[in-house]
Amino acid sequence: MDQHIAEAIGRPDLIRLDDRLVCLRFETMKVVSALAAVRHLLDTGAVRRGDTLLDSSSGIYAYALALACHRHGMRCHIVGSTTVDHTLRTQLAVLGATLEQMEPCSDLKLDQKRRVERIHEILAAHPEYHWMRQYHDDIHYLGYRAIADRVREATGADGLTVVGGVGSGASTGALARYLREGPDGRAPSDVELVGVQPYGSVTFGAEHVSDPEIIIAGIGSSIPFGNVAHELYDTLHWISFAAALAGSVDLLRRHAVFAGLSTGAAYLAARHERERAPERTALFIAADTGHRYVDTVFARHTEAAPLAALTPQDIQNQGELTLPWSRMHWNRTPTATAVGRASIDSGSASWRSTS
Incomplete structure (x- = not known):
């Protein structure tokens, strides 16, 4: 029997x-990493x-960290994106978490930059707070070991292709690392x-190509993340909002799975990879349910x-990226620089954790 709702979620x-x-x-994937961390x-x-545990979030991690703090008797302070909605704000308030939400902003990069700046201001005023650094500390890999064991037991793991949003690198990177062991x-x-x-x-070097709709929150970033292990990835898919919407709708219609926009993108990519390698399991x-996307996607x-009608364009480098869907062999290249793009951040290695 579970001792706390976070374990069930x-x-x-x-x-x-x-x-x-x-x-x-x-139901909410980041609960796994927050609890273990x-x-x-x-x-x-x-x-x-x-x-007090402190971090920045566009939504899902805020809820996960608030649950983990509730489970372990900690205080929670979140610097939230403009995208945090009324439902989540209410849940965080009842759970006892402090939320500072950024003012409305149409520029995701500016929103992330302002949140990081605010984190540093809070730490300067409260050095006793612990910054969770969900985007930079691979302590967030730890919770996925048990998930990998469960996947291995169910699938056998050999001949398995894992597909998912990169995001901070914790979910896909950790699963691959533990499964490959x-x-x-x-x-x-x-x-x-x-x-x-x-x-x-x-x-992975797509900052020069914009999506006319939106950047899909949670699977990419407009700032460098320190805990993405580029060398773990074999293949990359860049998928637009419109293509991901089609994937989410088809997943619900065909399989009755009601899930978010990043899931629609992963579903598209997984179907394609399965067709390319019929001997493998995809x-x-x-990562989450579809409730946040009722108006923006499912409606x-x-x-x-x-x-x-959707097929990816196979490309050789990021200069060939084209909407709505591009696919490229990454071949476990250690850094984005080695695939022909300028370094995104010469100091990013200093963010990596040894934990």
């Missing part, structure tokens, strides 16, 4: 949708019960990792293109 469902197509469905900090003495930690498993990115994200990550279901 963080436990995903494994659903076989079709032959060699599996959905790893979360806070538990690790407590166990190692880095924080104590009653301390094999069941005994010695015999590597045949696991390929496919990362999904929005246009405009700097993480598992894609559904527009009549606009959704049929999936048969």
Whole structure:
């Protein structure tokens, strides 16, 4: 029996949708990483019960960290994006979390920059606060080991292609890392990792191509993230809002899975990878439910293109990126620089954690 609701929320469902197509469905995925990270900090003495944990969030991580703090008797302080909605604001308030929400801003990069600046201001005034650094500390990988064990048990792992939004790198990167270790930690498993990115994200060099609709929050970034391990990824898909919308609508219509926009993008990519390699099983990550996207995505279901009309453009480098969908072999290249683009941030290595 679970001791706290966060443990139940963080436990995903494994659903076989079709032959060699599996959905790893979360209610709220980042609860997994937040719970494990806070538990690790407590166990190692880095924080104590009653301390304040601080971070920036566009929404999902704010809820996850508030739940983890509630579970472990911590205080929670969130610097929130303009995208934090009324429902989440209300939940955070009742859970006892402090939310500072940025003023409305149409520029995601400026919104992220302002949030980071505010984090530093808070730390200067309250050096006793612990900054969780969800985008820069690979302590957030820890919670996915148990998920990888469950996936291995259900699928066997060999001949498995994991597909999901890159985001901070924690979910897809951690799953691939733990799955590749094999069941005994010695015999590597045949696991390929496919990362999904929005246009405009700097993480794998697409900042020069903009999406006329929106950047899909949660799977990309307009600022460098320190805990993305580029060398874990075999293939990348850049998927536009319109294509992801079509994926989300088809996933609900065909398989009755109600999930978010990043899931629609991952579903598209997973279907394509399965068709390219019929001998492999494709598992894609559904990071959250579709409730936040009712008005912006599902209410527009009549606009959704049929999936048969959507095919990725295979490219050799980021200079060839084109909407609505591009695909490129990454070949586990350690950095974005090695694939022919300028360094996104010469200091990003200093953000990496040894935990």
